[in-house]
Amino acid sequence: VQLQASGGGLVQIGGSLRLSCVTSGFTSDYYAIAWFRQAPGKELEGVSCFSVSDGTTYYADSVKGRFTMFREKFKNTVNLEMNNLTPEDSAVYYCATDSVPFPCQVVIRGPIHRNSLNYWGKGTQVTVSS
Numbered sequence: 715v716q717l718q719a720s721g722g723g724l725v726q727i728g729g730s731l732r733l734s735c736v737t738s739g740f741t742s743d744y745y746a747i748a749w750f751r752q753a754p755g756k757e758l759e760g761v762s763c764f765s766v767s768d769g770t771t772y773y774a775d776s777v778k779g780r781f782t783m784f785r786e787k788f789k790n791t792v793n794l795e796m797n798n799l800t801p802e803d804s805a806v807y808y809c810a811t812d813s814v815p816f817p818c819q820v821v822i823r824g825p826i827h828r829n830s831l832n833y834w835g836k837g838t839q840v841t842v843s844s
Contacts, residue, residue: 715739717835719809724841725799733794735809735835745815749783749794750826751805751840758826761807762794763818772818776802799842806837 721733733749748763762783763772771783782795792809810831821830828834 715813715833717809717811717833719807719835719838721794722807722838722840724843727800727842727844729799729842730795730797731799731840733796733807733809733838733840735792735794737790737792737809737811740813744811744813746818747785747792747809747811748818748821748831749792749807749809750821751803751807752837753805756805757824758828759805760822760824760826763821764792765818767815770818772822774822796840799840801842801844804840804842806839808834808837810834 716738718736721731725731743766745767746763746765749761750758751761752758761774761777762781764783764785780798785792811833812831
């Protein structure tokens with residue numbers, strides 16, 4: 715199983731970015747998939763999580779109304795559309811999942827650690843500057 719995240723970059727305050735996570739190697743559909751971020755000196759934070767089982771997407775309060783997570787199943791891709799970015803959004807962003815069910819509400823609420831899920835993509839850096 716592999717996850718490949720891309721789409722990060724440098725953007726000005728108020729700008730937008732779309733991150734993409736391409737998954738491969740799954741023999742069946744995953745149960746849920748999530749985006750996380752980690753800023754320097756800060757803990758890993760759950761940003762958004764899509765639950766395949768109930769079709770619900772969960773968001774951290776800090777990104778609600780600005781970020782949208784959506785799946786392109788035929789492309790094996792999960793995207794994170796990020797709008798109205800602020801410097802507080804600057805971080806390395808990761809997509810992650812597991813071969814067993816995991817509760818989206820728990821990973822969003824945190825705390826979350828790298829060993830909580832088995833499959834992680836390499837991070838993509840998002841930097842929001844003034």
